[in-house]
Amino acid sequence: MTTRALNELRPVTVKRGFTRVSPGSVLYQCEGTTVLCTASAEAKVPHWLLGSGKGWITAEYNMLPHSTSPRKSRERSGKVDGRTTEIQRLIGRSFRAVADLPALGEQLITVDCDVLEADGGTRTASITGGFLALVDCLLTLERPDPSRFPLRDSVAAVSAGIVDGRPTLDLNYEQDFAAAVDMNVVMTGGGRFIEIQGTGEEATFSDEELAALLALARTGIRQLTQIQQEALGDAWPFPIIA
Amino acid sequence: MTTRALNELRPVTVKRGFTRVSPGSVLYQCEGTTVLCTASAEAKVPHWLLGSGKGWITAEYNMLPHSTSPRKSRERSGKVDGRTTEIQRLIGRSFRAVADLPALGEQLITVDCDVLEADGGTRTASITGGFLALVDCLLTLERPDPSRFPLRDSVAAVSAGIVDGRPTLDLNYEQDFAAAVDMNVVMTGGGRFIEIQGTGEEATFSDEELAALLALARTGIRQLTQIQQEALGDAWPFPIIA
Amino acid sequence: MTTRALNELRPVTVKRGFTRVSPGSVLYQCEGTTVLCTASAEAKVPHWLLGSGKGWITAEYNMLPHSTSPRKSRERSGKVDGRTTEIQRLIGRSFRAVADLPALGEQLITVDCDVLEADGGTRTASITGGFLALVDCLLTLERPDPSRFPLRDSVAAVSAGIVDGRPTLDLNYEQDFAAAVDMNVVMTGGGRFIEIQGTGEEATFSDEELAALLALARTGIRQLTQIQQEALGDAWPFPIIA
Amino acid sequence: MTTRALNELRPVTVKRGFTRVSPGSVLYQCEGTTVLCTASAEAKVPHWLLGSGKGWITAEYNMLPHSTSPRKSRERSGKVDGRTTEIQRLIGRSFRAVADLPALGEQLITVDCDVLEADGGTRTASITGGFLALVDCLLTLERPDPSRFPLRDSVAAVSAGIVDGRPTLDLNYEQDFAAAVDMNVVMTGGGRFIEIQGTGEEATFSDEELAALLALARTGIRQLTQIQQEALGDAWPFPIIA
Amino acid sequence: MTTRALNELRPVTVKRGFTRVSPGSVLYQCEGTTVLCTASAEAKVPHWLLGSGKGWITAEYNMLPHSTSPRKSRERSGKVDGRTTEIQRLIGRSFRAVADLPALGEQLITVDCDVLEADGGTRTASITGGFLALVDCLLTLERPDPSRFPLRDSVAAVSAGIVDGRPTLDLNYEQDFAAAVDMNVVMTGGGRFIEIQGTGEEATFSDEELAALLALARTGIRQLTQIQQEALGDAWPFPIIA
């Protein structure tokens, strides 16, 4: 069904301002994966930051029950499953790695990533799309020092894996299911790592395979950063990366 | 902000096939209220219908946390709040009132109504939009007798209320908040009642007020049925109502 | 078993002061339905009323496990089922519709309706009996202005439905189970509506049927108000309705 | 307020057949403590008894929220508190100690003890009253061998304690609160122990005090057995104890 | 396998300072039962003691999943089972019976009893071993009056039961399973009772059997107190009992 090259991203479409109620609201789609990323601010911080002058950025990730086939039960039982927890912790950490929390002031930003359709790569789509919602939200906020934007760099994420023995970029569900090694990489627009999570799925991997996956991921991140820049246009808050 | 007449509906837009993973997937919007209604089928029924040859239709309703401002916490604590429960029971009941469950065969249809933006009337939008997703889903299913469609009539819903002493149709959030009496009416395309829920909000109401609200609702339902007919076009499974 | 006319109520017995620990404590019985209604006051209000000078009235509804046959499990699992939630919200709303909350002062009244035996009509019995417990409780309280009673009118409730094609008043379990349309009506002693909930049970209903059910309900409410007046005797806090 | 002698029981009243829906239904009252004890049977057993030909007797204990002043929250949070759990385990164990479970056949008897008013001694009232409901229920059941009654002896329970340095029988709430040592004793009509639970409340006790409390309890149990005999009249399934 | 006399304890080994992070940390072992007892202090008290100058001692009891064979599930479901709750309430009560809470000052001591291996008698081992951890912890604390130790006496616990018709001391799992009557006794080093819990397991017991079990328990407690004295050596905070 997909005839992409192994080092090619799935095509991405971005719709900013998808809903009006959240200051940041982005519908991010890459083929069969669609995530509604919204960002909103509240005048509160976690208790350990009270009085510190610093803000906080957190994320919630959720797959709507009809995002998969067969339909998945809602997580209303009081048990958020382990995978959901891991992913939302990852998203929040990724944004905080580039945040200037004192520049935010004592505000809490929540980035909600609701997966409307899932075909692999929902966590990386949530980070790449959620970054856009986060910027849109931050642009509407008053901040302690207007000249200081609360993010130091952009953030994007992509997956890579060993599928049928070959390093492959941006796995869809079918590829992810077949992968022996699965890696998620979060990087800044400036090319520094934020997070590397490489996992053998009932398999192990060598130094060479690690190097190949990291190289693929770096290529993908560069293109995604370009897409983010275009989507934000004049709202891009960093120097342009050619 | 709204300059509608008191007996006028908010403008409605409908997008069928919004996501591809569910056989029925409708983005239903009336001004600031946006609901993603999806319908999907599973080859199972509640235990009390096992072996009966009859199917079942159920619904789930959920407000996404960023559908309101300020943001609302996710219902993950194991406690689905009373309002949510009431609404999703109402939606399911409304569809079952016109269903021909033996014509469905032993299948479970779940209509998910996820509110992306809330500005009043989310339960009636869920019913009116969910009906469209339900039809789209039913059209894809195999059924015991192909000549027998599992719904006998269409379903639409609208609210009406006493706002500032005047009977008013299709309340948005601000109007709903100000209303002394709030009524939700679910009706068939053929003009029969499915559900009437009229509530005095720290107030009571007279026979005359009841009559006025029911008349308004009947007008609104007629227009919504027209909108449903246009949205489904050739897929409309009932005789055309002029 | 029951040979009532279709427009006749089940016989009602009322025992005030059933337990001594609650200021209002009423054992309300109509044939096979027995509800222990108690009302008690606490010197607190919900957070949104703090400092407002207004009180609040809330209700809890619970079916004891042995109120039905077969026995029903206790709701201890952390999930109060949807039906319970709907009913207790309805009961609370009904009392608040006639309440003069500033006249109550900052106090919380809880009306507990514990169903000891269930044979249909437990929610309407809870409202009609709970109203008596509420009055008994309010009479023991100090209030900001002793000359101003915190209720403006009495409240009673009754069901009506279409059973075997005929409009029928005050359904017992067997009738309720067989009903195509089920309606619960809450009214004031003065004849104004507080709540109308009419539901087609896998059925729909016409304007004429609606009118017939409302007429039956009105008759029933008038008699129940009479019974309430007699039960309270000199404690009846409103003008006598002949 | 109470002018009982230290070795005197509180007066007891028993109403059998209080509700009609359960085969055993007893309203048991000793001054300010009122417990509704019901017993009902189901055609099931715990998994470890499947196919064994033996039945099981279990109990549930619950304080209604309005049984105390101030009102107590319902245990709906999914956490049954430790005290409730201890008490209902004790009640079930007490009945099983005299049960002939093979004579019961594969049936589950549940004795529900719902405390309507609490003034001390609710667990012992639950056992003494619950025994009566249990007998009434067992008398309605078919059993494998009609000549073999599924209980071998009667069961009653009473408390005793050291209050103000003096051994005292059948503590009410005020006495229980003041007691340095608190003992609950469950015995058979034939005078054998089923359970002894003696607890120093931030205090310890000597051999002599233990002996005095056991002697008081024995006296109380003898009188309660007499009361049970009278309440059941001809239904008393054991030899009469003079 | 065990060739102990019926009135003989299982051999006990005690390791103080087993972990370094808790001020009291004792590995207590009697044959196949191993409990890690730790005690630690926090500068807080339950709300009802705020400002009273008194401290509190509480306990938690937990069986690790691998302490039994087959493995037992972790109690993470939000439901602590009834047995666990009963045991940890018993342990806490036992220590408080000899505590001088004003001498402790406003501090909360938690004694954690984690069962690493279970072969019967885990609750009595938790009390006997937990007492040692408690003393070690108390010795490290600052207290309002250094000359006043917050415990008045030592505490130990042992079980006894009727196995194969014979009174038997210190039951292991196999004996406990076979016992018709099971008794747990908690006593002070000075020979006073703190708690007696005697239970017929689908059986009853006579005065003579009660006396025999109490005598056995008294013997066992005397030896355990001796073992505690030796384990603490110079840290024993009470007069030596020869």
Next chain:
Amino acid sequence: MTTRALNELRPVTVKRGFTRVSPGSVLYQCEGTTVLCTASAEAKVPHWLLGSGKGWITAEYNMLPHSTSPRKSRERSGKVDGRTTEIQRLIGRSFRAVADLPALGEQLITVDCDVLEADGGTRTASITGGFLALVDCLLTLERPDPSRFPLRDSVAAVSAGIVDGRPTLDLNYEQDFAAAVDMNVVMTGGGRFIEIQGTGEEATFSDEELAALLALARTGIRQLTQIQQEALGDAWPFPIIA
């Protein structure tokens, strides 16, 4: 306090057979971190493996409340926190990466890692120590083909991080707290990667820093494999690595 070189491991001690009830039971200690790792088998598999002939290996991770100072509450509330979930998923995945699940047959192995004392590196200690318990357990099991051991290679794990700008091996709590980048690496004895998790803690990292951390980790893993080999002695099921 610690005077280790930056590329030096903390000293490790291993005690096999720590408890007798589990076939694998290892007390694993590296300075202030002590983990009790046990492994046990049950004759069941997850539902998706029923009838497949394959077994499964899973893990549970738990910090005892007294493993930290101040004491940590038990996870009994029904919410296992995100960190715990992440860690136990990691541990299970690590063992499955080297497992030969068909060689295990339809059995479920659970590796329980209970942290008795925590001073950093509890997840890596759980993997390195848990591997030893797993081998001990597997050696006691019957398996479909006795000549085929269900593991293909050994597994060990270690952390590395950037502390004060310098790459550092095997972080204790204080170092972990101070680290800008934190990486956990799981590898086989044969030198292949199983998992790499590198995270910037409100920081990012370069290619060079990644390379330095991976090199350190590789050194640590080699030494830990040596320690595992010595601990298992003749039970080491793989070729000796010199």
